[in-house]
Amino acid sequence: TERTLSIIKPDATKRNLTGAINKKFEDAGLRIVAQKRIRLTEEQAGRFYDVHRERPFFGELTEFMASGPVVVQVLEGEGAIAKNREVMGATNPSDAAEGTIRAEFAESVGENSVHGSDAPETAKEEIAFFFSGLEIV
Ligand code: ATP
Ligand code: MG
Numbered sequence: 001t002e003r004t005l006s007i008i009k010p011d012a013t014k015r016n017l018t019g020a021i022n023k024k025f026e027d028a029g030l031r032i033v034a035q036k037r038i039r040l041t042e043e044q045a046g047r048f049y050d051v052h053r054e055r056p057f058f059g060e061l062t063e064f065m066a067s068g069p070v071v072v073q074v075l076e077g078e079g080a081i082a083k084n085r086e087v088m089g090a091t092n093p094s095d096a097a098e099g100t101i102r103a104e105f106a107e108s109v110g111e112n113s114v115h116g117s118d119a120p121e122t123a124k125e126e127i128a129f130f131f132s133g134l135e136i137v
Contacts (some may be wrong), residue, residue, distance in 0.1 A: 002080040003033070003136070007115035009062060010068035013105050015035070018071055021114065024101050025075055028087045034074035034136040039092055042066040060110055072130045083114040110122035 003046035006019055022032060040048070045065035054057050075084055089100025093112060106112040117123035127136070 001076055001078055003074050003076045003080045003127060004071045004084050004123045005130065006075050006084060006116045008071040008072060009113055009115060010064060011111040011114040012105060013071060014067045014096060017105055021101055024087050028078045028083055030075040030083060032073050033076045034131050035071060037069050037071050039069050040066050057110060064110055072132060074127055074136050081117055081120065088116050089115050
């Protein structure tokens with residue numbers, strides 16, 4: 001089985017959607033094996049999204065990610081990385097398939113409710129960014 005890092009973003013925690021989003025994960029066969037609610041600083045959000053540092057939306061993204069609480073979580077299951085991205089839907093909610101989290105809940109391409117790791121290597125790094133091994137059960 002595989003693990004991936006998921007973040008329920010501030011637009012979603014603000015609208016009390018944590019449970020509705022977790023239901024989508026669990027219904028898809030993903031198990032929440034670690035979870036905590038935290039508030040990131042802009043500096044921490046910038047370190048997490050470091051690959052996007054040169055993108056025009058970087059400032060907007062880090063400001064948004066620090067604007068309220070997030071729920072960081074580790075999801076586990078067969079093909080968890082791809083499965084999670086399928087459940088999330090496309091980055092831009094207007095491109096997201098019906099029934100996906102972003103189609104149902106996202107407000108815009110920036111405020112798009114969830115993050116999910118995109119590959120095994122990044123999943124490993126992103127999980128280690130937030131969790132120690134003892135916190136994942
Ligand atoms: P994530 O990495 O959050 O799971 P993703 O892999 O679908 O999303 P990326 O291309 O990695 O998309 O972009 C990271 C995040 O940056 C997006 O989820 C979104 O919040 C923000 N973002 C991406 N493109 C834009 C844009 N054009 N304008 C504003 N914000 C954007
Ligand atoms: Mg990404």
